[in-house]
Amino acid sequence: MSAILSAEELFRCRKRENLSVPQRGGAKDYEPDGSWLQDKRLEAFYEEHQSVLAEPRVEKSGSLVKGTWSSEMRLVNLEKTAKFWMKMGFADQQRNWLHPEEALFLMEVNCLDLRHQGLSLSLQEACDLLLHPSCDISEEEYQVYAHLRRLGFIVIRHAGKLDVTSYEKKIGLDKHARKKTKKNSKSKTTDCAQTTKCDEGNQTNISTDTQRECLRQAVCDREPVSGKQTEQGARNGSETLLNKVTGSKGSNQPAQNKTHSPLLDIEAVHNASESTVSEENAENRSKADEFTAQQNSRQGSETKIETTVETTRDTESGEPPVKKLRVENQNSKKVRSASSVRMPSLQDPWSSAIKQSLLHHSSLGLSSWDFSITPFPDMGGTETVSLPIPPSHLLPPNTGVDEDYEDVCMFDVEEYRQQQQLQSHRSVLNQEDEYGHLKSLDFSYAEWYQKHSKPINAKNWREWKAELRQRENSFIAESPVAHLWRGEVTPLVQPTDATSTAALLNKLSVIQPFKGPFPENPSPDAVRICFDVYLPNTSFKKSSPGLPDHRVCVVRGDHPPDVMEVHATTAHLADDVPLHWAVVNCGEISFFVFDDLDLPVNPSSVG
Amino acid sequence: MASEHVLSSTSENISAASEENEKIAVYLINGKPKIFNAKDAATLREYYRMVGVLVGCLPRNPRQNVHLGLPVQLMPEELSVLLNKGYAKLLKEKPVGPEECEQRIRVMEQERKANFEAQQQLYREDRRQEMVKQMSHIMEGKKAKRQRLLQAAGKDTPAEEATATIKEEEVCLDKVSITPTAEKHMLQQLFTENPWKREMRNAEEDWTYPTSEAEKVRCAVFQDLWEKQYYLTSGQKFGGDFLAYPGDPSRFHSFYIVMCVGKDQPLPALDIISMGRLGSNVRKTVLLASLDSGGHAQYTSLQWTGMS
Numbered sequence: 001m002s003a004i005l006s007a008e009e010l011f012r013c014r015k016r017e018n019l020s021v022p023q024r025g026g027a028k029d030y031e032p033d034g035s036w037l038q039d040k041r042l043e044a045f046y047e048e049h050q051s052v053l054a055e056p057r058v059e060k061s062g063s064l065v066k067g068t069w070s071s072e073m074r075l076v077n078l079e080k081t082a083k084f085w086m087k088m089g090f091a092d093q094q095r096n097w098l099h100p101e102e103a104l105f106l107m108e109v110n111c112l113d114l115r116h117q118g119l120s121l122s123l124q125e126a127c128d129l130l131l132h133p134s135c136d137i138s139e140e141e142y143q144v145y146a147h148l149r150r151l152g153f154i155v156i157r158h159a160g161k162l163d164v165t166s167y168e169k170k171i172g173l174d175k176h177a178r179k180k181t182k183k184n185s186k187s188k189t190t191d192c193a194q195t196t197k198c199d200e201g202n203q204t205n206i207s208t209d210t211q212r213e214c215l216r217q218a219v220c221d222r223e224p225v226s227g228k229q230t231e232q233g234a235r236n237g238s239e240t241l242l243n244k245v246t247g248s249k250g251s252n253q254p255a256q257n258k259t260h261s262p263l264l265d266i267e268a269v270h271n272a273s274e275s276t277v278s279e280e281n282a283e284n285r286s287k288a289d290e291f292t293a294q295q296n297s298r299q300g301s302e303t304k305i306e307t308t309v310e311t312t313r314d315t316e317s318g319e320p321p322v323k324k325l326r327v328e329n330q331n332s333k334k335v336r337s338a339s340s341v342r343m344p345s346l347q348d349p350w351s352s353a354i355k356q357s358l359l360h361h362s363s364l365g366l367s368s369w370d371f372s373i374t375p376f377p378d379m380g381g382t383e384t385v386s387l388p389i390p391p392s393h394l395l396p397p398n399t400g401v402d403e404d405y406e407d408v409c410m411f412d413v414e415e416y417r418q419q420q421q422l423q424s425h426r427s428v429l430n431q432e433d434e435y436g437h438l439k440s441l442d443f444s445y446a447e448w449y450q451k452h453s454k455p456i457n458a459k460n461w462r463e464w465k466a467e468l469r470q471r472e473n474s475f476i477a478e479s480p481v482a483h484l485w486r487g488e489v490t491p492l493v494q495p496t497d498a499t500s501t502a503a504l505l506n507k508l509s510v511i512q513p514f515k516g517p518f519p520e521n522p523s524p525d526a527v528r529i530c531f532d533v534y535l536p537n538t539s540f541k542k543s544s545p546g547l548p549d550h551r552v553c554v555v556r557g558d559h560p561p562d563v564m565e566v567h568a569t570t571a572h573l574a575d576d577v578p579l580h581w582a583v584v585n586c587g588e589i590s591f592f593v594f595d596d597l598d599l600p601v602n603p604s605s606v607g
Numbered sequence: 608m609a610s611e612h613v614l615s616s617t618s619e620n621i622s623a624a625s626e627e628n629e630k631i632a633v634y635l636i637n638g639k640p641k642i643f644n645a646k647d648a649a650t651l652r653e654y655y656r657m658v659g660v661l662v663g664c665l666p667r668n669p670r671q672n673v674h675l676g677l678p679v680q681l682m683p684e685e686l687s688v689l690l691n692k693g694y695a696k697l698l699k700e701k702p703v704g705p706e707e708c709e710q711r712i713r714v715m716e717q718e719r720k721a722n723f724e725a726q727q728q729l730y731r732e733d734r735r736q737e738m739v740k741q742m743s744h745i746m747e748g749k750k751a752k753r754q755r756l757l758q759a760a761g762k763d764t765p766a767e768e769a770t771a772t773i774k775e776e777e778v779c780l781d782k783v784s785i786t787p788t789a790e791k792h793m794l795q796q797l798f799t800e801n802p803w804k805r806e807m808r809n810a811e812e813d814w815t816y817p818t819s820e821a822e823k824v825r826c827a828v829f830q831d832l833w834e835k836q837y838y839l840t841s842g843q844k845f846g847g848d849f850l851a852y853p854g855d856p857s858r859f860h861s862f863y864i865v866m867c868v869g870k871d872q873p874l875p876a877l878d879i880i881s882m883g884r885l886g887s888n889v890r891k892t893v894l895l896a897s898l899d900s901g902g903h904a905q906y907t908s909l910q911w912t913g914m915s
Contacts, residue, residue, distance in 0.1 A: 056796055588660065
């Protein structure tokens with residue numbers, strides 16, 4: 001029976017005078033020799049040992065938190081929380097809970113007064129209740145937990161796989177607790193300006209009116225310099241635009257392309273903001289920019305830049321209305337489900353771009369290449385080639401034809417070919433200097449192949465590949481070492497593989513290091529990972545602890561893991577967190593870590 | 608006192624404890640034998656040469672790993688030997704009924720209340736003594752305060768008058784009311800061992816160790832070495848089954864690393880080499896222990912030498 005202390009004894013215990021812990025080790029004797037000194041030392045040790053162990057655990061009742069053990073939940077319920085709550089426990093259904101191992105540890109460090117059915121529990125009773133096999137914490141796991149907590153680590157139950165990239169870990173994003181954003185909670189229809197700015201997750205059902213409103217607002221917001229005039233102009237511009245289009249089409253397209261609407265707004269805003277000082281062009285530009293923005297949103301992002309650039313050039317040249325009309329006429333047939341601002345849709349983005357550019361550059365209308373009319377010079381067989389002089393309107397603006405040539409221009413092909421050959425020779429010589437050391441090799445496949453191969457005739461890529469494969473297969477039969485492949489046992493490496501040392505080594509390595517893909521779920525071989533351990537850190541947040549610094553799994557001393565289990569346990573996690581294996585044997589704990597090692601490979605050399 | 612027990616645990620002492628009520632109570636908690644009583648743990652260590660392992664937090668300094676506290680966890684072999692020799696009894700608590708529970712709650716509350724009231728008195732006494740000790744300081748403080756107040760008010764009283772008033776106050780110090788300490792300052796004891804009188808039942812039938820062949824060998828080897836007056840602890844630190852000490856582990860280094868093997872168990876040569884190297888590096892002798900056909904323990908020691 002433990003001594004139940006009286007008030008006086010308790011009172012005496014209130015100030016802990018001696019916090020020193022009996023030191024382990026020290027100078028030991030070799031063997032018992034019956035000397036009085038040895039006996040004395042031993043006696044002193046026993047006395048100190050017993051007195052230290054027998055010290056009572058006394059705490060002020062204000063420092064103790066009351067907790068109740070709930071057998072159904074197998075958790076401890078707390079009414080009030082204290083400082084430890086920052087790093088332990090969880091809240092559920094407006095109640096605060098502690099896991100059994102956390103509660104037991106708090107009892108041991110004199111922070112918790114655990115009660116069961118109204119009665120305060122002693123440590124013995126608590127051990128019996130809380131480390132029962134029905135709770136999912138075993139004796140060994142608790143011992144590891146307590147060991148780590150005494151050292152100061154923050155230990156929580158294993159939380160499973162976390163999708164945190166290494167970069168996120170480096171900047172600490174995983175540990176950053178996300179605050180509730182006000183954007184998500186505000187109502188969307190009322191505040192358009194907000195939605196135009198942040199469109200990340202808010203794909204909403206903005207009605208036509210509000211969208212127009214948004215456009216207008218956006219334009220107004222971004223153009224504080226321009227006065228009321230441009231405001232009016234912009235508004236008018238957008239409205240006239242709408243009228244034009246609706247007038248020409250005369251059809252209502254009810255479907256709204258939601259995914260484009262935010263983009264639309266942004267583009268409008270963006271382009272509107274880009275409009276420069278000159279107030280005269282401001283109106284036109286804003287009109288044109290909106291137009292292009294709306295067009296772009298349906299075309300796709302590739303052509304955005306081109307068309308915007310071109311259309312700005314258009315505005316500079318001062319011909320926006322004309323162009324628009326042309327485009328409209330062109331594409332009157334191809335109208336898709338438009339957005340609320342019914343613009344003509346262009347089906348093929350590339351061809352439309354080309355068409356637009358051609359429209360701009362030539363006033364002939366649409367033109368296509370006609371090979372029968374346009375002569376291509378034949379540089380093949382003849383020595384000289386006569387080229388007709390092109391008409392002046394086809395030439396680029398800054399060029400002109402020499403007046404010596406009246407009708408025909410003569411081109412000397414022979415001279416051209418000779419020059420080409422000289423150049424190629426020069427390059428060959430350079431190459432030979434680079435790979436000169438290859439000649440000292442006894443056999444170089446690359447050289448041999450160059451000399452003995454015939455060029456492959458193929459019309460397309462697929463044929464070429466097929467021909468290549470066929471050649472590789474026939475090579476084995478024809479090469480000087482072909483006899484090696486006739487028997488049952490063939491070499492691991494083929495001469496075709498001898499391109500470089502690295503390639504050869506790669507081919508020879510029969511067992512490749514496993515690099516993935518990693519399974520999603522833990523395999524059945526895996527040992528259960530018990531705890532996620534974090535370094536003692538004041539910035540630890542229970543709600544988003546982030547990627548742990550270490551993980552611990554507990555094994556008993558008589559059941560060590562085998563290689564398969566070791567690998568299977570960490571495979572599905574696929575992150576760099578070290579896993580520590582805590583081997584517990586009768587109260588003794590040892591920690592081990594298995595590290596994956598990539599054996600170094602000889603670096604490749606040019607060859 | 609302890610000297611008698613160090614070198615030769617005399618048989619008279621041990622046999623004296625063979626009566627039932629002298630047996631040490633060991634509790635089986637979730638399959639592990641534990642002792643929550645410091646006195647029992649000391650007895651086991653000093654008399655019975657059973658060291659065990661401390662697995663709890665030390666009350667004096669709970670957040671360190673150098674020296675742990677109660678409970679003491681016994682090795683399964685230790686418990687088996689204690690039960691075989693009749694030095695300990697294995698107990699399991701019977702569950703408590705609801706009336707018993709209510710009674711306990713009443714008792715607990717009564718006790719706590721009485722204790723708190725007694726503590727109040729003690730706190731008061733302590734406070735009074737503090738005041739007596741600090742009397743001179745208190746007097747000075749009061750004098751200074753009074754003078755400050757008077758100067759602030761504009762009057763200028765002679766010094767004697769001031770001291771007279773203060774002396775009056777000194778007399779009244781005994782009657783000074785000391786505020787009662789709040790309940791949050793009341794000290795409470797957290798029990799390690801179960802303080803309640805409760806019914807226990809004998810749990811020896813729950814103790815099924817040893818069952819497998821390997822466990823039987825371990826148990827027999829443990830008993831044999833223990834009877835030869837060695838102190839034995841877990842050998843996990845050195846990769847063996849036990850460490851055998853000539854005396855208390857706190858005062859002596861271990862002599863042997865004991866590894867239990869079955870008598871027909873094949874031992875790979877590489878294992879023998881690694882054991883030999885280990886022993887020579889830590890200056891301990893590796894003992895390979897097994898049971899012969901008669902059930903007696905046989906030992907083979909390894910010495911790593913070279914032939915040159």
